[in-house]
Each structure stands twice: as C-alpha cells, then as structure tokens.
Amino acid sequence: MSKLVLEKVTKSFGDNTVCRGIDLAVADGQMVCLIGASGSGKSTLLRCMNLLEPIDDGRILLDGIDISEPGLNPQPIRQRIGMVFQSFNLFPHMTALDNVLLAPRRVHRKSRDALMGEVTDLFRRFGLADRMTHYPDQLSGGQQQRVAIIRALAMRPEIMLFDEITSALDPELVGEVLDVLRQLRAEGMTMVLATHEMGFARELADTICFLHEGRILEQGPPDAIFSAPQHDRTKAFLRRLTA
Amino acid sequence: MSDSPPAGAGSSGDRAATLTRRQSYERRARRRATLVAAGSTLAVVLALVILVPLAPGWEAVRKSFFNGAVFRETFPKLLEAFTLDLLIFAWSAPAIAILGLLIAVCRDVRAPALYPLRLFAIVYTDIFRGIPVILVVYLIGFGIPGLGLPRPWNSPYIWGSLALILTYSAYVAEIFRSGIESIHASQRSAAMSLGLSQSDTMRFVILPQAIRRVVPANMNMLIALQKDVALLSFIGPVEILRQAGVYKSLLANFTPYVVAALIFLAVTVPATRFADHLMARQARQRS
Numbered sequence: 350m351s352k353l354v355l356e357k358v359t360k361s362f363g364d365n366t367v368c369r370g371i372d373l374a375v376a377d378g379q380m381v382c383l384i385g386a387s388g389s390g391k392s393t394l395l396r397c398m399n400l401l402e403p404i405d406d407g408r409i410l411l412d413g414i415d416i417s418e419p420g421l422n423p424q425p426i427r428q429r430i431g432m433v434f435q436s437f438n439l440f441p442h443m444t445a446l447d448n449v450l451l452a453p454r455r456v457h458r459k460s461r462d463a464l465m466g467e468v469t470d471l472f473r474r475f476g477l478a479d480r481m482t483h484y485p486d487q488l489s490g491g492q493q494q495r496v497a498i499i500r501a502l503a504m505r506p507e508i509m510l511f512d513e514i515t516s517a518l519d520p521e522l523v524g525e526v527l528d529v530l531r532q533l534r535a536e537g538m539t540m541v542l543a544t545h546e547m548g549f550a551r552e553l554a555d556t557i558c559f560l561h562e563g564r565i566l567e568q569g570p571p572d573a574i575f576s577a578p579q580h581d582r583t584k585a586f587l588r589r590l591t592a
Numbered sequence: 593m594s595d596s597p598p599a600g601a602g603s604s605g606d607r608a609a610t611l612t613r614r615q616s617y618e619r620r621a622r623r624r625a626t627l628v629a630a631g632s633t634l635a636v637v638l639a640l641v642i643l644v645p646l647a648p649g650w651e652a653v654r655k656s657f658f659n660g661a662v663f664r665e666t667f668p669k670l671l672e673a674f675t676l677d678l679l680i681f682a683w684s685a686p687a688i689a690i691l692g693l694l695i696a697v698c699r700d701v702r703a704p705a706l707y708p709l710r711l712f713a714i715v716y717t718d719i720f721r722g723i724p725v726i727l728v729v730y731l732i733g734f735g736i737p738g739l740g741l742p743r744p745w746n747s748p749y750i751w752g753s754l755a756l757i758l759t760y761s762a763y764v765a766e767i768f769r770s771g772i773e774s775i776h777a778s779q780r781s782a783a784m785s786l787g788l789s790q791s792d793t794m795r796f797v798i799l800p801q802a803i804r805r806v807v808p809a810n811m812n813m814l815i816a817l818q819k820d821v822a823l824l825s826f827i828g829p830v831e832i833l834r835q836a837g838v839y840k841s842l843l844a845n846f847t848p849y850v851v852a853a854l855i856f857l858a859v860t861v862p863a864t865r866f867a868d869h870l871m872a873r874q875a876r877q878r879s
C-alpha cells in the first residue's frame with residue numbers, strides 16, 4: 350500500500366505555477382528521489398508534502414487519508430512527517446540535545462528524562478554521542494546536518510523528506526551524511542529526497558522522478574532512468590550532469 | 593625576512609625582527625597616528641582654555657555656571673535626588689520590556705479571532721510613537737490624578753511612570769518586532785515541520801533569538817529612558833532636575849544644572865559605551 354500519494358497536485362506562487370499536476374506514489378519503505386534542474390520545483394513539492402505550503406488543487410493522501418483538505422489542522426500531520434533542509438536550520442540558541450528534545454517535549458508532552466534514553470541512542474547511532482551538549486556553531490556542517498536528521502527522527506516520523514541535504518556541505522563531509530541515509534534506508538524508513546547526488550540516487554533509490562518545469566516528465570527505477578532515459582529533457586539534464 | 597628567527601625564539605629585544613614587513617609598517621603608521629591625534633587634541637584644548645576666558649561675558653558665566661562653592665554645596669543633595677530617578681527607572685524598565693514584548697507579539701498574531709489584539713497593538717504603537725513624551729507625561733500625570741482618586745492613586749510618581757512606560761513600550765515593541773522579523777523564515781519552517789504549534793514556535797524558537805538580537809537597540813532605549821525620567825519633574829516628583837531647579841532659584845546660580853548634567857553623564861556614558869560594545873560584538877558575530 351502506498352504511504353504517500355500525490356494526485357494532480359498544483360501549486361503556484363502568484364502567477365508563477367511551480368507544480369503543474371504532480372502524480373506520485375510512495376510505497377511503504379520505499380525511497381523516492383526527485384531530480385531536476387534548479388527551479389524545477391523539487392523543494393516546493395517537498396514543502397507541499399508536509400503542508401508547509403498549502404497546495405492549490407489536487408490531493409495529498411497519507412495512508413489513504415486526504416491531508417490536503419483546506420482548513421485541516423496541519424500540526425498533527427507534520428508530526429508524522431519528518432523534514433530535513435538544505436541549510437540544516439538548527440536552532441542556534443540551543444544545544445544539539447535541546448534541538449532534538451524540543452519537539453518531543455512540547456508536542457508529545459514527554460519529560461526530558463523519559464526521552465533521554467531514546468535520544469541518546471539516536472546520537473550514538475549516528476556517531477554524535479560526544480557532541481550532544483555542543484551548540485550548532487560548534488559543529489561542522491556534516492555534524493549539524495546529522496543533528497537535524499536526529500531532530501526529525503526523534504518525533505518518530507512515518508516518512509522522511511530530505512531537501513538536498515548535502516548541497517550546502519563541503520565535499521569531504523557529504524559522505525558522512527549519505528551514510529546516515531543508507532542506514533535509514535536499511536532500517537526501512539520511507540523517504541523522499543530531492544538530490545543532486547546522482548550516484549547515491551542510483552545506488553539506493555527505488556524510484557527516480559525527473560521534474561521539469563513543475564511536471565514529472567519521467568519516473569521509474571534508477572537503471573531505466575539513468576541508462577535509458579526516454580525523454581529528451583531527461584537526456585539533456587543527465588548529459589549536462591556528466592559533462 | 594628569511595633570516596629572522598622563528599616566532600617566539602627571540603628575546604623581547606629583537607621582537608621587532610620577527611615582525612613581518614607589513615606589521616612593522618602598520619606599527620609605525622599607528623604610532624604616527626597616535627602622535628598626530630594627541631597633538632591636535634592638545635592644540636584644541638589649549639585654544640579653548642586660552643580663548644574662552646577672553647570672551648567678554650566669561651567671568652559672569654563662570655560665576656553662575658561653574659561656581660565651585662555652589663557645586664560642593666549642592667552635589668550631595670542632587671546625588672540623593674538622583675536616586676529617585678534611578679528608582680523610577682528601575683521599576684519602569686522591566687514594565688516597558690514586558691509590555692513592549694507583549695505588544696510586539698500581539699502584532700504578529702495570525703488567528704482571525706485575535707485580530708482585535710493585533711489592531712490594538714498597531715493603534716497603540718502609532719499613538720504613543722506619535723506624541724511627544726512630555727505631552728504624554730502632562731496628559732496622564734495631570735489628567736488621571738485630576739479624577740480625584742484617593743491616596744496613593746493620586747501620586748504623580750505612579751502616573752508619571754505610567755506615561756513613560758506607555759511611550760517607551762511602543763518604541764520597544766517596534767524594536768522587538770524588527771527582531772522577530774529578522775529571524776529567517778527557515779527557522780519557522782524547521783519548527784513547524786517538527787509539528788510545533790505557532791505559539792510554541794514563537795516562544796521557543798523565534799523569540800529567544802529575536803530578543804538576543806535586539807539587546808543593543810534596547811540598551812539605547814534604556815539610556816534614553818534614563819534621561820527622560822527627568823521629564824517627570826514637570827508634574828511634581830522632586831527628582832534631580834526639579835531639585836536642581838529649586839537650588840537655582842534659591843542660590844540664584846545655574847551651577848546645580850551643570851552638576852545634574854555631570855551626574856547624568858556619569859551614568860549614561862558608560863552605559864552608551866557598553867551598548868556600543870554589545871552592538872560591535874554582535875556585528876562581528878554575524879559577519
């Protein structure tokens with residue numbers, strides 16, 4: 350069964366139409382990668398999925414339930430969908446630990462003590478046990494991004510959205526963040542990624558979606574998209590990447 | 593420079609040898625700049641000291657503004673009166689901070705049911721930023737006790753302070769609001785994506801950052817407030833300005849005003865320096 354389904358989703362900012370009828374299904378435990386040129390609408394689509402941006406038309410279904418119903422309270426839905434951003438967006442005035450604890454404490458009303466075990470485990474799993482009391486500006490970009498992932502995971506989301514989470518990193522730090530994604534993949538997390546890391550997408554994704562001017566021009570398994578793209582635009586895009 | 597000893601190896605005697613060419617050039621330039629600055633300052637001070645007393649009215653001015661005997665006589669009493677200024681300041685400042693913050697947050701509420709709050713905040717800041725402080729002090733400080741309220745509610749201290757609080761919180765609210773708006777939208781996105789409510793996002797993510805960011809600006813408001821406390825002298829409280837006025841009449845001499853000015857400076861100059869320091873530090877941190 351599909352975890353997340355988008356049906357004819359449209360979204361514009363003023364007269365700039367960014368999503369022009371997107372259809373997409375993400376099955377439970379699947380990893381879907383969105384690729385496409387800058388401005389093709391990847392970030393916008395991800396922001397629509399967890400209701401940070403209201404969509405204009407179409408539907409978004411989470412476990413078969415329409416979450417895009419106008420007027421619906423988005424808060425309980427966002428709690429079930431984790432999101433990680435290109436620019437980390439850690440809260441700079443809090444330690445890594447407090448960044449992670451804030452939402453579970455406020456939203457799930459759990460005490461610090463009750464959360465500590467689980468959260469410490471998360472930090473340990475992603476190699477940051479000795480960085481819990483550091484502030485974001487005392488961490489490297491790769492460490493910050495891993496904290497951001499832990500922060501999202503601490504809410505025990507059912508699905509994770511990643512928006513080009515390695516694009517702001519120095520090349521030597523990309524690997525440590527991709528390793529986290531590999532780990533989540535192995536644990537069966539349902540994930541949607543916008544990414545420019547084609548090698549990574551090819552290695553791990555179940556489905557690649559090529560976005561162009563607000564449409565999914567082509568989608569399929571990585572081998573099909575990367576080895577035998579059907580659409581001229583896809584070919585041009587991939588050629589430009591390898592050139 | 594290839595033959596200079598490694599850094600730290602030389603004694604203090606040949607430290608100059610370890611400076612790079614650029615460093616020694618800058619050091620020479622700095623020395624010359626200091627000398628020039630000292631020389632020109634000295635020249636100006638000398639000119640003032642020599643020329644001002646040559647003015648025909650100088651003797652009269654010196655007697656009525658810089659009278660040593662009057663200075664010694666009035667200084668302790670004026671200092672005492674200044675504690676009243678400090679007191680009024682001390683209870684007004686926290687009230688201003690709290691009210692200012694509340695109003696800033698009100699201006700940011702999105703819920704339609706709370707629109708009246710937002711409207712109130714807008715009207716409030718418009719009104720109190722639009723009227724001269726002294727007018728608010730007069731209107732509230734004379735107006736409300738004029739209602740014939742019983743003691744202690746007819747005290748000019750209360751209503752004078754309220755006038756300051758109302759005016760200043762309008763300015764402080766705008767400062768807080770600019771702080772709130774300066775926090776990048778991505779912080780809000782991150783908080784919302786975690787499922788935090790609007791109010792938790794404001795309380796735990798936006799405000800703590802916004803408040804820190806506007807500390808220097810608010811310091812400057814506090815310094816202005818410290819001076820404006822003296823405006824209450826117009827409606828009764830015998831604080832330093834009024835006390836100085838009393839002495840002026842009594843002794844037929846303006847020196848008490850100079851004393852009062854010096855006392856104010858003793859507080860505001862260090863405070864201003866401190867605010868500048870904070871502001872410079874913040875500018876450095878953000879660059």
Ligand SMILES: Nc1ncnc2c1ncn2[C@@H]1O[C@H](COP(=O)(O)OP(=O)(O)OP(=O)(O)O)[C@@H](O)[C@H]1O
Pocket residue numbers: 362365367385386387388389390391392393394513
């Ligand atoms: N909040 C917004 N207001 C107005 N226009 C927006 C907003 N967010 C995105 N857009 C516009 O939507 C279009 C798609 O932007 P989006 O960020 O989704 O692209 P993207 O595929 O993520 O690009 P990139 O690879 O550069 O991140 C762009 O034309 C952008 O200007």
Ligand SMILES: [Mg+2]
Pocket residue numbers: 391392393512513543
């Ligand atoms: Mg993007």
